[in-house]
């Protein structure tokens with residue numbers, strides 16, 4: 630189960646971004662190259678754990694949510710919507726603030742309306758800052774969130790989402806220390 634993902638995570642290098650232990654992995658960084666078989670493995674797994682039939686659009690966040698979300702879109706024929714890091718000034722554009730463990734900036738939602746049913750797919754959840762801001766904005770817009778799926782999870786940041794009534798599905802939970810990456814859990818194995 631998710632063997633390619635788990636093996637590659639264990640072998641991920643780690644760098645410091647300030648105080649933050651940042652692991653480098655193809656799915657979260659595009660570095661080194663992304664193995665399409667690993668993306669396929671992840672997309673297949675996600676399709677087993679979410680009710681894709683009800684979904685109007687697969688929602689992801691620039692940049693590194695895109696490879697997996699796009700694979701899901703290609704496999705299902707369901708459109709892909711990307712939350713961008715730059716504005717387009719279109720009518721109805723919604724701006725939100727993103728803060729991670731090592732960066733902050735703005736995100737912009739376009740192309741969604743009240744009543745749309747989405748799943749959110751992202752590569753990593755860490756502090757939870759990005760998904761908290763996105764989920765809050767979508768709720769204000771009246772967008773229905775059917776599932777929140779993160780390929781990789783680290784730390785307790787995901788717990789904050791429960792306060793918003795969202796229980797993210799995290800495929801592989803890891804611990805990142807000075808020594809490197811350790812696998813803590815695989816979704817479905819709890």
Ligand SMILES: O=P(O)(O)OC[C@H]1O[C@H](OP(=O)(O)OP(=O)(O)O)[C@H](O)[C@@H]1O
Nearest residue numbers: 691692693729730754755756757758759
């Ligand atoms: O839970 P958090 O602490 O908010 O971290 C998770 C976010 O960090 C990464 O995005 P980043 O802004 O680094 O952009 P990238 O996808 O362009 O690398 C990742 O893709 C998530 O969106």
Ligand code: HPA
Nearest residue numbers: 650651652653657753755
């Ligand atoms: O440690 C990390 N590595 C890659 N992407 C990330 N997004 C949040 N934390 C990380």
